[in-house]
Amino acid sequence: MEYLEFELPIKELEQQLDKCEIIGKESEVDVTETCKQIEKKLAETKKEIYKNLTAWQRVQLSRHPNRPYTLDHIKALCGDTWLELHGDRNVKDDKAMIGGLGKIGDQSYMFIGQQKGFNTKTRQYRNFGMSNPEGYRKALRLMKSAEKFGIPVVTLIDTPGAYPGLEAEERGQGEAIARNILEMARLKVPIITIIIGEGASGGALGIGVGDRVMMLENTWYSVISPESCSSILWRSWEYKEQAAEALKLTAKDMKRMKLVDAIIKEPLGGAHTDRDKTFSAVKNAIVKAYDELKVLEPADLVSQRMAKYDDMGVYKD
Structure with a gap:
């Protein structure tokens, strides 16, 4: 421990x-x-x-090395029904972005999420959970397949951001993320999104547009990490705790500002202290959200999703 x-x-x-x-x-x-x-x-x-807990302490908990990652959640939720799918049919198979079909009970879902590694070798293999453009294009391919067969989409977000390397930019990182946001906004099947760890910048938004967006209690969701914010504003990482407070990135902050729909409670001490309890809470949240969304017609689903995001940031003086 x-x-x-x-x-x-x-x-x-x-x-x-x-x-x-x-x-x-x-x-x-x-x-x-x-x-x-x-x-x-x-x-x-x-x-x-x-x-x-302070905002910075919650950021630390979201990065805890024992915290369950996307594959841990999927395998706990789906068991032997999980079938991983690979490749964007263009460049290669991005190992930081995983996706595939799985069942919770009798209902099939298309699961998509970022996967981090648990040791040095697997972290390099998974590129620390930072996807290249082909990762987002793979995610979009899987979402379109789900739409074709009427299968709901579940996205699990846990990334420090999209990969910022030169080769990623050359292959259209910004366009890939923007395309995903556009296509997810008008996807004709339910989309359930859960932040299970870090939710940073466009790397999270690339699979983060959903009818129901939820956060585990000790996670964060922001346009920038506290360390990067501190280095930009103060030219030093020493002010990361102050930056975390100012960014209002915790689940409570996001819920209060109506940027997410619900907070999934974690066991005392964080998701890693009782994995089974965490998996059960996530499963219940997914099932409940789908039960609410499955009764809607595709046109109503898309209309409500777009209205939800149109209303964000609107305020009255």
Whole structure:
């Protein structure tokens, strides 16, 4: 188990509890009461820390190395029904963008999302979750296939941004993302979007237009990362915490500004502390959203989706 800096008080108490239990097992000393006191203190400390998280701390939780990634979610949701599809039929198969068919219950879905790696080798293989243009074109190809067969689309967002390399720009990174936004706005099947980790910039928007857009509790969604914002405004990464607060990028901020539709609650301590509970919450959110959307005619679905995005940013003085 890896701990973030603000979680160190929890780490110390858990280590004390482990030592206390070992003493109880290896000696005749009764440590039951001591263990209970430590457990009580541990529960209070967890509650106090996690109910007062700052924006930057939530960003850290969204990047936790033990946090479940897109493939973890899909395999937990679909089991053996998951069939991955590859390639954009033009350049190559982008490993940072995955997609394919899977079932939740008896309902088929087209799942699309960014995949990060869990060690150095797989991070390089997945390009750290940063897609090239062919990744977005693969995503669009799969969405169009889903539309053809009347299959709802589920997108899972977890990316630090689209790949900013020269070769990506040469192959039309901006056009690929813009094309996806246009086509998703008028797709004639339900689109359910969930931010499961980082939701940064156009890299997220390229698969982020949905009828229902939801965020896991400890995720973020913004035009720029706190570090990049800090480096632009202050010429240093030292102000990333201040930038995170100013960007209003947390799930609560996004919900309050009506930029997302719902927040999916995570287990205390983050999605990685109880994966099964997290997967169950995501599954329930997808099923509920689809039940609300499946009754709509395609024309009404598109009309409501466009109206939803037209209303964003409108305010009265």
